[in-house]
Amino acid sequence: MEEYLEQLTSKNRDYFHTVIRQLTDAGKSDEEIKTILEDVVPSIVEKQKSGLTARALLGTPTAYTDQFIEKTTASGKANDKPKNTNxxxxxxxxxxxxxxxxxxxxxxxxxxxxxxxxxxxxxxxxxxxxxxxxxxxxxxxxxxxxxxxxxxxxxxxxxxxxxxxxxxxxxxxxxxxxxxxxxxxxxxxxxxxxxxxxxxxxxxxxxxxxxxxxxxxxxxx
Structure with a gap:
């Protein structure tokens, strides 16, 4: 994983540093963070050759990390039930x-x-x-x-x-x-x-x- 992070452009590297920090702050372990990033980072390394950025492909760091962070209600209970879009x-x-x-x-x-x-x-x-x-x-x-x-x-x-x-x-x-x-x-x-x-x-x-x-x-x- 480290070798792929080093291949990122400066802008993309900063993006994933922010992602890692937010996941760490949310209580994710190093192993969990590695699992999350092991597929997406190599893909970004490949696509950045075409001038694409991680932000353009994944959204803001917060928007990207939110999908991996369990939300809680005011009572402290998990609230991962998807919205009803009927x-x-x-x-x-x-x-x-x-x-x-x-x-x-x-x-x-x-x-x-x-x-x-x-x-x-x-x-x-x-x-x-x-x-x-x-x-x-x-x-x-x-x-x-x-x-x-x-x-x-x-x-x-x-x-x-x-x-x-x-x-x-x-x-x-x-x-x-x-x-x-x-x-x-x-x-x-x-x-x-x-x-x-x-x-x-x-x-x-x-x-x-x-x-x-x-x-x-x-x-x-």
Missing amino acids: KYLMWLDSFLLLMGVLAVVNGAVGIFSKTPQTYGIVTLVLMSAGAAVVMYIMYNNYYKAQTEKNGSRWKSFAILTLAMFAWIAIFILASLLPKSFNPSLSPIATLIIGAAALGIRYLLKKRYNIQSAMDGSQRQN
Whole structure:
């Protein structure tokens, strides 16, 4: 292993020194560190001949070492359960979050306003549902746009733009619905609905360990 480390460029050598230090700080033994590096370092030695760096291939040292370091929760228990990336659950998670936040804010403003105006219930539901779809599209296309060719990036951007316009159209059409189809609730009722949506989201997230669509950094390929 040492002979391969010596063949690394200065930049790549510094990279792996940082990796080794972080693994050591995390409690990994010398044997464990050697096992982790024995496959990747020779590969980097070969690929650096083409001008590639360890950072470009593996990400930051922290991002690379994180996959070998067991995470713990606040209670000190291991938390290595993978996030649930079921698209329907992710959509539901985003929907409940947006529904909750919009309803709570709208209801709170209505309570303290002299002329309370709250969204119609249909407008609130459709606006949250559409925005949740847009958020999932952003999540699903984020890393593809970062790693693939320009054509893929433009395709992702086009899909996202169309989704945004579709969401805006849905919101406008929903707001034009007659009151009989889109009744406005009282500020208190709107606030209660928002709090209930956030509470349900919390329970579902805790039960199913749902990946948040707003956290693209944890997208799993």
